[in-house]
Amino acid sequence: MKKAILFDLDGTLWDSSEAVCAAWNECMETFPDIPYRTTAAQMQSCMGLPMDEIAVRVFHTVSRERALELLKVCEAHENDYIEAHGGALMPELVPVLEALREQGHFLAVVSNCQEGYVKAFLNHHDMWQYFEDYEEYGRTGRLKAENIRLVLERNGLAAADAVYVGDTMGDYESAMEAGTSFLHAAYGFGTVPEGTPAIHSLRDLLSLD
Numbered sequence: 001m002k003k004a005i006l007f008d009l010d011g012t013l014w015d016s017s018e019a020v021c022a023a024w025n026e027c028m029e030t031f032p033d034i035p036y037r038t039t040a041a042q043m044q045s046c047m048g049l050p051m052d053e054i055a056v057r058v059f060h061t062v063s064r065e066r067a068l069e070l071l072k073v074c075e076a077h078e079n080d081y082i083e084a085h086g087g088a089l090m091p092e093l094v095p096v097l098e099a100l101r102e103q104g105h106f107l108a109v110v111s112n113c114q115e116g117y118v119k120a121f122l123n124h125h126d127m128w129q130y131f132e133d134y135e136e137y138g139r140t141g142r143l144k145a146e147n148i149r150l151v152l153e154r155n156g157l158a159a160a161d162a163v164y165v166g167d168t169m170g171d172y173e174s175a176m177e178a179g180t181s182f183l184h185a186a187y188g189f190g191t192v193p194e195g196t197p198a199i200h201s202l203r204d205l206l207s208l209d
Contacts, residue, residue: 003208004106004157006148006180008166009113009121010047011188016087016121017043023081024058027074033062034070044189048168050137051075051114075114075138083120090187096202097130103206106157107131110147110164114138144170145177152178163208165199172196 007013017040025037038058046054055071056064100107108131109118115138122128133155135147142150152162159179164171167188175182183205184198192198199205 004108004152004155004162005100005205005208006108006110006151006162006164008048008164008168008171008185009109009111009118011044011167011190012090012165012171012185013093013109014087014089014121014125015044016082017041017047019082019085019087020078022085023078024074026081027070027077030073031070033066034059036061047189048112048166048170050112050143075116079114079116079120082117083124086124087121089125090202092201092203096205097127099206101130105208106155108151108155109134110136110144110151112137112144112170144174148174148178148180152180165205168192 010016020043021038021040028034028037042058046057051071052068055067059067059070062070097107111118113136115136117138118134118136122131122134133151135151137143137147140147140150148164149159152159162180163183164175164178164180165183165185166172166175167185168190169192172182172184172192182196184192184196186198186200
């Protein structure tokens with residue numbers, strides 16, 4: 001089998017910030033202690049962080065305990081909203097995934113999202129046929145580096161034969177910790193150290209060895 005390619009989700013495979021923002025703001029209408037609303041730009045700035053950190057950033061006027069309570073409500077509604085409405089897929093995502101599968105690559109998604117978020121993405125956009133596995137922070141309680149290792153181990157894959165594709169510094173650091181190589185999705189939301197190998201469109205993956 002050719003190199004295993006593990007993907008971050010937000011900012012790498014799609015942009016769901018508008019949908020996530022809409023879902024959270026619908027919930028926030030019911031929270032009397034939250035008089036403000038979030039924005040797509042704020043959501044983009046949080047993409048890639050563990051969900052508890054996102055909650056503390058968004059619900060910055062209440063205690064951490066209260067922020068985590070509000071997060072649980074938003075997460076459940078967000079999953080339903082995403083599954084119903086989807087997000088904006090990155091250009092040429094489907095043909096690139098089809099080509100990578102034809103080339104014999106193992107494909108998986110590893111995200112710091114809540115449980116059910118990756119499934120909502122796969123369901124709405126009918127992506128199940130392209131990915132052999134996925135993992136998420138909300139399902140395991142583990143951070144991204146551990147979940148990358150978990151996906152590789154349960155599929156009998158070596159870190160040396162895998163690449164993680166993501167758009168943020170957290171993605172870069174997770175790949176380094178997990179022992180995989182890393183490709184920066186430079187079209188996404190974040191930055192990484194200068195000189196890091198990068199792709200500027202998903203189509204660039206088709207030349208991967």
